[in-house]
Amino acid sequence: MSVAEIKNLCKEYPAFRLQDVSFELRSGRITGFIGRNGAGKTTTIKSMLNLVHPSSGEIYYFGLPLKGNEAEIKGRIGYSTGAANYYPKKKLKELAAVTKSFFPNWDEAAYKEYLELFQLDEEKSPSELSEGMKVKCNLLLALSHRAEILILDEPTSGLDPFSRDELLDLFLLLKERGVAILFSTHITSDLEKCADDIVYIRRGKIAAAATREEFQRSLGLEGETLEETMLRLEKEARHD
Numbered sequence: 001m002s003v004a005e006i007k008n009l010c011k012e013y014p015a016f017r018l019q020d021v022s023f024e025l026r027s028g029r030i031t032g033f034i035g036r037n038g039a040g041k042t043t044t045i046k047s048m049l050n051l052v053h054p055s056s057g058e059i060y061y062f063g064l065p066l067k068g069n070e071a072e073i074k075g076r077i078g079y080s081t082g083a084a085n086y087y088p089k090k091k092l093k094e095l096a097a098v099t100k101s102f103f104p105n106w107d108e109a110a111y112k113e114y115l116e117l118f119q120l121d122e123e124k125s126p127s128e129l130s131e132g133m134k135v136k137c138n139l140l141l142a143l144s145h146r147a148e149i150l151i152l153d154e155p156t157s158g159l160d161p162f163s164r165d166e167l168l169d170l171f172l173l174l175k176e177r178g179v180a181i182l183f184s185t186h187i188t189s190d191l192e193k194c195a196d197d198i199v200y201i202r203r204g205k206i207a208a209a210a211t212r213e214e215f216q217r218s219l220g221l222e223g224e225t226l227e228e229t230m231l232r233l234e235k236e237a238r239h240d
Contacts, residue, residue, distance in 0.1 A: 001026060001027050002024045002025070002026055003025055003026060003027050003061065003062055003148060003149055003180050004024060004059075004060065004061050004062075004149060004182075005023055005024045005025075005026040005058075005059070005060040005067060006021060006023050006024070006044070006048060006049075006057070006058075006059055006225075007022050007057055007058040007059070007060070008020045008021070008022055008056065008058065009021040009022070009044065009047055009048075009054050009056075009057035009058075009059065009104065009219045010054060010055045010056045011043055011047055011052065011054050011055050013043075016038075016040070016043070016204060017204050018040045018043050018044060018047070018054075018204045019204050019205050020057075020205065020206075021040070021044055021201070021204075021205070021206050022109075022206060022209070022235065023056070023067070023199045023206060025149060025180045025182055026180060026197075027148070027178050027179070027180045028175055028176075028177075028178045028180065029175065029180060029181075029196040029197055030171055030172075030175050030181045030183055030193035030195050030196050030197070031180075031181065031182050031183065031193050031195065031197040032183050032185065032188070032190075032191035032197070032198050032199070033045075033182055033183060033184040033185070033193075033198065033199050033201070034184075034185065034186070034188055034191070034198060034201070034223070034226075034230060035186075035200060035201035035207075036186065036202075036234055037186060037200055039202055039203060039204070040201050040203075040204045040205075041153070041169075041184045041201060043127055043204075044108050044148065044182070044201065045079075045117065045153050045182070045184060048058070048066075048151065049074075049079055049151065050066060050070055056098050059096075059236065061073045061076070061077065061149065061216045062148075065171055068118040071162070075103055075104065075105055075145065076105075076145055076146075076147065076149070077146050077148065077149040077150070077151060078139070078141075078142025078143060078145075078147030078149070078150045079142065079150075079151045079152075079153075079154050080135070080138040080139060080142055080150070080151075080153070080155055081138075081152075081153045081155075087125075087126070088125060088126045088127040089125050089127055090125055090126075091122065091123055091124065091125050092121070092122040092123070092124055092125065092126075092137060092140075093122040093123065095126075095137075096111060096122065096141065096144070098211045099105065099141045099144070100144075103144075103145035104162030105145050105146060106144060106145045107144060107145060107146050108144075110143065110144050110145075110146055111140070111144035113138045114139070114143050114144060114154060115140060117170075117173075118136040118137075118139070118140055118170075120133065120136060120137060120140060129161075130161065130163070131158055131159055131160075132159050132160070132162075132164075132167065132197070135155055135156075135163075135167060136167075136170075138155075139155075139170070143162060143174070143179075147179065148178070148179060148183070148224055149179070149180045149181075150174065150179055150180070150181045150182070151182045151186060152158065152181065152182065152183050153184045154184055154185055154186070155167065155183065155185075156187055156190055157185070157186075157187070158186060164187070165193075168193050168194045171183065171194050172193075172194055175194075175196075183195065188225075188226045188227040189225065189226070189227050190209055190231055191212070191226055192225060193214050193228055196212060196214040197210065197211050197212060198210060198211070198212050198226070200215070200230065200233075202233075202234070202237055205235075207233070212226070214231065215229075220234060229237070
């Protein structure tokens with residue numbers, strides 16, 4: 001089931017244009033959002049959250065337009081840019097108390113469940129956590145109001161291979177629980193393990209949006225990994 005639709009999203013900057021970006025997110029599926037640095041991934045995500053104002057286009061969540069329904073929609077989605085880097089000296093339980101005040105649908109039972117699942121100590125502060133545990137801290141706060149969509153901008157960037165692998169296992173668990181995940185990354189090898197769908201952006205335009213199998217079948221060469229396919233496509237694009 002489609003839970004988010006992005007239609008003809010455009011954003012104009014003096015030196016960059018996001019042009020007619022369209023794709024959808026479906027419940028219980030992980031969508032890998034790929035493209036080189038500067039291709040438009042973060043601009044797209046910030047536009048989806050109204051952190052920057054698109055020049056044009058439509059954004060729908062759960063069948064509702066973002067415009068006019070932002071508070072209700074944001075109560076049902078979670079967003080993380082990676083490791084927790086705010087109030088580094090505050091204890092996790094204090095961060096949770098502040099976050100809870102913004103979400104009327106905060107679920108204390110879910111908070112306790114994910115606290116145990118992520119093996120986080122609420123008496124610790126972000127400054128005492130590893131980079132991988134800081135990412136889990138952000139996810140804990142996002143999921144404790146029963147977020148139905150997770151929008152993650154480079155969540156595994158800077159993590160060691162073990163922490164990345166552990167986080168990908170967590171994404172697979174959330175997928176089984178019906179959460180839709182948009183996972184922006186330039187580490188395409190991570191997506192080999194967990195992505196159901198691929199959205200590939202290049203120079204501000206969507207170059208492909210398909211299931212991972214369809215993406216590899218239509219754009220990949222025999223024996224290529226997802227990373228090898230993207231690198232080849234980027235090299236070919238230089239000569240266009």
